[in-house]
Amino acid sequence: METNNLIKGIHHVTAIAADPQENVDFYVGLLGLRLVKKTVNFDAPDVYHLYYGDETGNAGSILTFFPFGKGSQKGRHGKGQAATTSFSIPTAALDYWMKRFDQYGILYKNPQQRFNEVFIYFEDPDGLGLELVANDIDTRPGFSYGHIPLEYSIRGFWNIEMWETTYERTEALLANSLNYEFVAEAGARRRYAAKGAQNGQFVDIVWDNNNRWGMNGAGTVHHIAFDTPTDNTQLEVRDAVLSAGFMPTHVLDRQYFHSIYFREPGGVLFEVATTPPGFLLDEEKAKLGEALKLPPWQERNRAQIEQLLQPISLEKVYQKYNITH
DSSP: OOOTTTOOEEEEEEEEESOHHHHHIIIIIITOOEEEEEEEETTEEEEEEEEEESTTOOTTSEEEEEEOOTTOOBOBOOBTEEEEEEEEEEGGGHHHHHHHHHHTTOOBOOOEEETTEEEEEEEOTTOOEEEEEEESOOOOOOOTTSSSOGGGSOOEEEEEEEEESOSHHHHHHHHHHSOEEEEEEETTEEEEEETTOOSOOEEEEEEOTTSOBOBOSBTSEEEEEEEESSHHHHHHHHHHHHHTTOOOOOOEEOSSSEEEEEEOTTSOEEEEEESOSOTTSSSOGGGTTSSBOOOGGGGGGHHHHHHHSOOOOHHHHHHHTTOOO
16 A cells, blocks of 8 residues: 555654653753643543653654653563664754763763764663764754753654564565655664655664563653654555554544554554644643643543642752753
């Protein structure tokens, strides 16, 4: 089935965390991402679903979390997972970020080279694998009035890295159903890009049959979501995935996008999410992420849900990182 333009790149990445305040501190305070939506896990409304991204939460910038609370089981990186999530920064920003990490005691590996890019690897408080990839290709704007200077700010995703036993079957799914094509190889790493996509958003497969299997828990990715323009293109992708022998879910209403889910051959959970309606659906741009937003069917349970959720405060973030706002 012809899938050109049905997938534009990465929509979001969703991971698991432990303490929600610690999560907000790190992604808003340290990395300077915007908390664009504070809602709940629609399948488990006693757990937050926190969305971080650029100024308006554009597809390709959104890292989301289910923080299950202090004491949550730790996960383990391994096969069958999207083990590393990489953000794009300007080349000139690399020194800024290393100094910032030094200032706040964040451990990171020395800059390394991969393909034609330089990157640094680090982890969040739960051990989630992260990278900052320095490049001069990404033209997306940063968070224009965030506390990280605009010329150094994170632009969105550069690539996600999946750890697999082998690559052939996943590559076939990417190429035949998800509009991705092979673009580069280095050792046991193969890189794929959505046809016509700009500004990175690559999918990398790193395969090693001897690697141990991953284990879900805090510090691991729950799923990767790909971006499709409309409800109609989503149904076309669903048909393509079905035709390839996979079992996608029915379309689910996630309030800010519509979703289907299925597992790729290596075990990673994939989602295909629509670009609209987006995060301005129920909040104006200036107020994004400030109020707890619930899906309409949970509004009658608001009081009970709010009692179950650990309070989180952006004011604490601002104080911790000496941010004026």
